[in-house]
Amino acid sequence: xxxxxxxxxxxxxxxxxxxxxxxxxxxxxxxxxxxxxxxxxxxxxxxxxxxxxxxxxxxxxxxxxxxxxxxxxxxxxxxxxxxxxxxxxxxxxxxxxxxxxxxxxxxxxxxxxxxxxxxxxxxxxxxxxxxxxxxxxxxxxxxxxxxxxxxxxxxxxxxxxxxxxxxxxxxxxxxxxxxxxxxxxxxxxxxxxxxxxxxxxxxxxxxxxxxxxxxxxxxxxxxxxxxxxxxxxxxxxxxxxxxxxxxxxxxxxxxxxxxxxxxxxxxxxxxxxxxxxxxxxxxxxxxxxxxxxxxxxxxxxx
Numbered sequence: 001x002x003x004x005x006x007x008x009x010x011x012x013x014x015x016x017x018x019x020x021x022x023x024x025x026x027x028x029x030x031x032x033x034x035x036x037x038x039x040x041x042x043x044x045x046x047x048x049x050x051x052x053x054x055x056x057x058x059x060x061x062x063x064x065x066x067x068x069x070x071x072x073x074x075x076x077x078x079x080x081x082x083x084x085x086x087x088x089x090x091x092x093x094x095x096x097x098x099x100x101x102x103x104x105x106x107x108x109x110x111x112x113x114x115x116x117x118x119x120x121x122x123x124x125x126x127x128x129x130x131x132x133x134x135x136x137x138x139x140x141x142x143x144x145x146x147x148x149x150x151x152x153x154x155x156x157x158x159x160x161x162x163x164x165x166x167x168x169x170x171x172x173x174x175x176x177x178x179x180x181x182x183x184x185x186x187x188x189x190x191x192x193x194x195x196x197x198x199x200x201x202x203x204x205x206x207x208x209x210x211x212x213x214x215x216x217x218x219x220x221x222x223x224x225x226x227x228x229x230x231x232x233x234x235x236x237x238x239x240x241x242x243x244x245x246x247x248x249x250x251x252x253x254x255x256x257x258x259x260x261x262x263x264x265x266x267x268x269x270x271x272x273x274x275x276x277x278x279x280x281x282x283x284x285x286x287x288x289x290x291x292x293x294x295x296x297x298x299x300x301x302x
Contacts, residue, residue, distance in 0.1 A: 039084040043094040043104055052094050056119035060091040060148050062141070065105050066114035067098050072131040073114040079134045080116075083141060086199045090145045120148040138200070146284060167192065173205070182213035208282055215243040228257070235261065235268050239275055246279055254279060255293035262300045273301060 043052055043063060055061050064080055066073030077095055084093040098105035098113055108117055108124075117127040125148055132140070169188050176184035189206035193199065215224075228234070228241030238261045242254035255276065262272045276297055280290050 037089065037092065039087065039089055040081045040093045041095070043096045044101055045104060048104055048107070051092075052119065053122050055092055056122055056152075058152055058154055059089065060125075060144050060152070061094060061119045062091055062144070063094045063096060063108065063117045063119065064114060065096040065098055065108055065110045065117070069099070070113055076114050076116065076131055076137075079137055082197070083134070083138060086196055087141070087145075090149060091141060118144050118148070120144075120152060142200075142284060173209075177209060177212070180218055182209050185209045186213065204282055207278065211243055211246065211279075211282070215240065215247060217244075217247070232260075233265050235265060235271065242275070242279065246282065251279065251283065252289045252293075255289065255296075259293065259296055259300060262297070269301060273297065 037051075037055065041047065041051055052061050052063060062080065062084075064073070064076055066077060068074060080093045080095075084091065096104045096108070098110075108115070110117075110129075112129040114131065115127060115129050116132075117124050119125065126144070128140070169192055173185045173188040176182070176188065186206055186209050189202050189209065192202050193206065196202065224237070224240040224244045228237040231237050238257055242257050245251065245254035245257065258272050258276050258279075262269050265272075276293065280294065283290050
């Protein structure tokens with residue numbers, strides 16, 4: 001095991017980031033040329049049936065019913081649009097202005113503005129009222145795509161006239177990782193994120209590279225797990241062991257370790273919580289190992 005990206009078998013295959021980026025580039029090209037659906041749209045009486053109800057037979061459609069009079073609505077609108085534009089058409093976001101098109105808002109029967117409703121298969125599947133921070137929105141959307149998306153047929157977008165070009169920087173980042181040059185890889189991912197801040201594949205790839213840099217397996221002379229087991233209240237040793245367990249494809253052991261550390265060293269609860277949240281972000285939000293550990297973490301904290 002001498003190539004750094006192979007250490008992340010349990011989290012994300014960095015070699016797949018290029019393929020996912022190609023798919024998103026193709027989707028973006030289709031949107032730009034008018035040959036495919038848009039990731040974000042304003043819902044009107046004219047497009048409601050085709051672009052919301054029928055489209056939800058293919059992918060989840062997230063509808064925000066809001067008003068420009070509400071700062072909470074406007075923030076949700078901006079966050080949902082940004083997230084949708086980086087999601088590769090795995091879902092679509094529609095905005096209903098309750099002031100401009102009250103008949104559309106009434107069709108959803110909402111009582112509170114803003115309200116967000118997710119449709120799948122032509123009917124509502126879940127919803128929430130009020131504002132949400134961007135991280136919570138991302139988690140909610142990831143769970144929606146994971147749980148509802150596979151039950152739908154998927155978008156049948158028109159094929160692009162030619163393959164979208166691959167971002168050469170992804171190859172540069174992967175080559176840097178293979179050479180153990182984590183600083184270069186992280187800098188490349190940060191450069192891409194400066195242009196596409198909603199790209200969760202790149203966020204995961206960058207954070208995985210940071211974990212590998214922190215662990216630095218090529219320079220390590222001791223077994224971090226054995227060292228941590230011998231000193232169960234040493235926070236830094238437990239952090240390093242948890243990194244090693246994630247890299248080895250055993251994130252559940254890493255989560256168990258840090259949850260036990262929160263109990264053993266209560267004065268460090270918030271610091272350990274932050275590290276757990278960082279590790280959770282390397283995985284799909286709906287991964288049962290993550291959802292189970294999140295629930296246990298909440299019990300320990302509160």
